[in-house]
Amino acid sequence: MSIKVRLFATLRNGRGKELIVDLETNRTPNEVINGLDIPTEDVAILLVNGRDGTLDQLLQDGDTVSIFPPVGGG
Amino acid sequence: MYGYAGKVLRVNLKERSWKVEALDVEKAKKYIGGRGLGTKILTEEVSPEVEPLSPENKLIFITGPLSGTPTPTGGRYMVVTKSPLTGTVACSNSGGYWGAELKFSGFDMVIVEDKADVPVYLNIVDDQIEIRDAAHLWGKVVSETTQILEKECAEKAKVLTIGPAGEKLSRLASIMNDYSRAAGRSGVGAVMGSKNLKAIVVKGSQKVQLFNHDQLKEVVSNCTKKIRENGVTGQGLPAYGTxxxxxxxxxxxxxxxxxxxxxxxxxxxxxxxxxxxxxxxxxxxxxxxxxxxxxxxxxxxxxxxxxxxxxxxxxxxxxxxxxxxxxxxxxxxxxxxxxxxxxxxxxxxxxxxxxxxxxxxxxxxxxxxxxxxxxxxxxxxxxxxxxxxxxxxxxxxxxxxxxxxxxxxxxxxxxxxxxxLPAYDPRGIQGHGLQYATSNRGGCHVRGYMISPEILGLPEKLDRFTLEGKALWAKIFQDLTAAIDASGLCLFTSFAMGAQDYADMLNAAVGTDFTAQDVLDAGERIWNIEKLFNLQAGIDPSQDTLPSRLLNEGIPEGPSQGLVHRLSELLPEYYSLRGWDTQGIPTVDRLNKLQISESALTTEEVAAGDK
Structure with a gap:
């Protein structure tokens, strides 16, 4: 299945802004971040299709995963 | 006298006179300072029914006890007045360097009264106070005004000024300091313009006296470490800003x-x-x-x-x-x-x-x-x-x-x-919407930044779509924020610090013996006197609401599609947690508990005022 991965802030360094990742079925965001060599502690906000996601939820073909390091403000 | 400078500068622009008064330290500690003490003084000295742009309104520039101390971000000041935009109490908060410099001049605050007959500016060099002609500055933009004043006043003096918008009484006018720092919201710049006061220049040479240097050093070191090690304050904000x-x-x-x-x-x-x-x-x-x-x-x-x-x-x-x-x-x-x-x-x-x-x-x-x-x-x-x-x-x-x-x-x-309203659609962030509706200065994100738990996951992640627990979170965030504002620190410290940290800093700097709960209670006290001022100003609880678009029209697309804000389901619980009646009016019981009993305001009087 094909997953769109959107990276932000420092996570873009050396990885780019947006990637299409091909995964076997029954895979999770954990596999996505491992594949991109992103340490778990750098994942502060994880969204799947714009909604709160978890590292171990099952992804569906066509999902968008957005990953942010610790950032904030206002 | 520790933490506080101990002096109040009171300026009457009509009479072109000024006097120095002693700070009421017990009152100061009860409301901490800044937003709290400033609002307390406003409620005592200005009728809530005053026309905001009339000479009878006052303009209070006030620091907190941690402003000008070695505490991290301790440079802030607030402008407290009645807002010409909202008709509520206004408290606009700014960073930069001006606030700390005011403290170094030996003053906790400047209270500006009445109106000058021609444009003037105020020049403060420690206890040397002058009200000077500002005809040559009127009409000038902020950078040019600042440059001129930097030349004609003391070396390294800090400049606070309004621009043309404040002079022309725009209800959106800010007060600027250090060129680009703004006490931005609620039209405080128009109040300054209405008084023909163009600028306040300040230069100080005094240090803030601290209760316990060694203790404060340790607390500051501990808090600075927390700020540096926190992902948001240590990495995200430094690298990208807000x-x-x-x-x-x-x-x-x-x-x-x-x-x-x-x-x-x-x-x-x-x-x-x-x-x-x-x-x-x-x-x-x-x-x-x-x-x-x-x-x-x-x-x-x-x-x-x-x-x-x-x-x-x-x-x-x-x-x-x-x-x-x-x-x-x-x-x-x-x-x-x-x-x-x-x-x-x-x-x-x-x-x-x-x-x-x-x-x-x-x-x-x-x-x-x-x-x-x-x-x-x-x-x-x-x-x-x-x-x-x-x-x-x-x-x-x-x-x-x-x-x-x-x-x-x-x-x-x-x-x-x-x-x-600021930059977050509350239809997809329910707690933040409650915060918008109940903010004492109207549409605002910094009276209780629910984005922190609902989007950023700090101090823990809440589901942004649900209602459960949101009223309590909003109340606690509002109370803590009021206390942080009152102390003279930047709200952003709260990404990394909690109520106990603020108590520790205040105790070491001022000599108080606050617990974390005392800090939250002071915040709640501040919140309630703001609310009482607003009620007497005629801002009734029916205005604790959101634009109809956000209550009735679903977001048309995207991850929050179809959502509206469910305010009516949240407000009763919020009022109840605040100890207010079902109509959203503070009860005598809660006011007594918060030691606001000396206030002239009671529920009955407020209710009578409504009729």
Whole structure:
């Protein structure tokens, strides 16, 4: 299945802004971040299709995963 | 006397006189200082029914006990007055260096009374006070005024001033200090303009006395470590400033676009913090003793200066449908020069764009400048016209509520209590929406920043769509925020610090024996006196609401599609947790518990005032 991965802030360094990742079925965001060599502690906000996601939820073909390091403000 | 400077400077502009009074330390400790003590003094000295732009209103510039101390971010001051925009109590908070410098001059606050017959400015060099003629400054923009005053006043003096917008009594006028720092919201700059007071220049040479140096050193070291090790305050904000939120909020589908007609902006990347860092950032621009340094200094073409912040990028960017970040930086620059609140200025242009789109504002009012969503040049030009009250800019200078009301359709104004909402669509962030509706200064994100738990996951992640527990979270955030504001520290410290940390700092600096709960109680006390002032000012609880669009029209697309804000389900619990009655009026019991019993206000009197 094909997953769109959107990276932000420092996570873009050396990885780019947006990637299409091909995964076997029954895979999770954990596999996505491992594949991109992103340490778990750098994942502060994880969204799947714009909604709160978890590292171990099952992804569906066509999902968008957005990953942010610790950032904030206002 | 520790923490506090111990002196109050009271200036009467009509009489051109001033006097120094001793600080009432017990009252100060009860309300901590800053926002708390300033509001307490306002409630004692100014009738809530006062016309905000009349000489009878007062303007209080006040620091906290931690302002000017070695505590991290301890450089802030607040402007407390009655707002000409909302009719509520106004408390606008600013960083930079001016607040700490006021403390070094030996004053905790300056209370400005009445109105000068001609433009003047106030020059403070320790206890040498002068009220000087300002005819040569009137009409000048903020940077030019600041440069002139830096030359004609003491070396390294800090300058606070209004721009043309404040002089022309725009209800969106800010008070600027250190060139680009703003006490931005609620039109405090118009109150200053109404008094013919152009600027306050301050230079001090005194140190703030501390209760226990060694103890404070240890506490500061501990808190600074927390700030540096926290992902948001140690990495995110230093690297990208607040603008990094553009992509986060847009990815969640709560990034208000085209005057809140939708909540997804397809060109968010072009105005993001990442793009800002890549294309326009010159350097960081930190405030006094700040280990975070979120401030940005940017350049585009021949324009450079402080900012833009996230809220500003949103207001002139997606809310106006504009994807040209260079144009946003220019609009921000002109807000700083004119002395305009960037949130309200941008959001008012966005409302004007919708009024034009819907056919209420006609072509013949535009005088050569477009007003369609997405027009980058327009946001720059309308900002200037708003600052100068030129043409239709005269109507815009009144803010979006009064603008839309002039066309008979106030529902197109995205405001709470007539103040423009900031950069988060509450339909997809339920707790944050409750915070908007109940904020004592109207539409505002910094009375209780529920984005922190609902989006950023700090101190823990809450589901942004649900209602459970949100009323309690909102109350605690509001109370803690009031206490932080009162102390003189920056709200951003709270990403890394908790109530106990603030208690520790106050205890070491001031010599109090606050617990974490005492700090929260002081915050709640502040919240309640603000509320009482508003009630007496005629702001009844029916105004604890949101624009009908946000309550009734679902977000049309994106990750938060279909959602509305469920305020009516949250308000009763919130009032109950506050110890207020079902109508949203503070009860005598809770006021007594908070030791506000000496106040002239009681529930009965407030209720009688309503009739």
């Amino acid at each position: 603008a990094v939120l553009v992509n986060i909020i847009n990815e969640n589908g709560v990034f208000p676009t085209n005057n809140f007609q939708t909540a997804v902006f397809d060109k968010a990347e072009e105005i993001s913090g990442e793009t800002l860092a890549e294309k326009y950032l010159v350097k960081k621009d930190p405030c006094y003793r700040c280990p975070i340094a979120c401030g940005r200094y940017c350049k585009v073409d021949d324009i450079e200066g402080g900012g833009p912040e996230y809220e500003t990028i949103w207001a002139f960017g997606s809310d106006c449908g504009v994807s040209d970040l260079g144009a946003v930086i220019k609009a921000n620059y002109w807000c700083n020069e004119m002395g305009l609140d960037t949130i309200s200025a941008g959001a008012t242009i966005a409302a004007a764009m919708e009024l034009y789109e819907k056919g209420y504002i006609k072509e013949d009012e535009l005088n050569g400048v477009g007003l369609e969503f997405g027009n980058a040049e327009a946001v720059i030009e309308w900002t200037k016209r708003m600052g100068l009250r030129d043409g239709l800019g005269d109507k815009l200078a009144e803010g979006s509520y009064r603008l839309a009301e002039m066309y008979g359709v106030p529902e197109y104004s995205m405001t709470v209590k007539k103040q423009e």
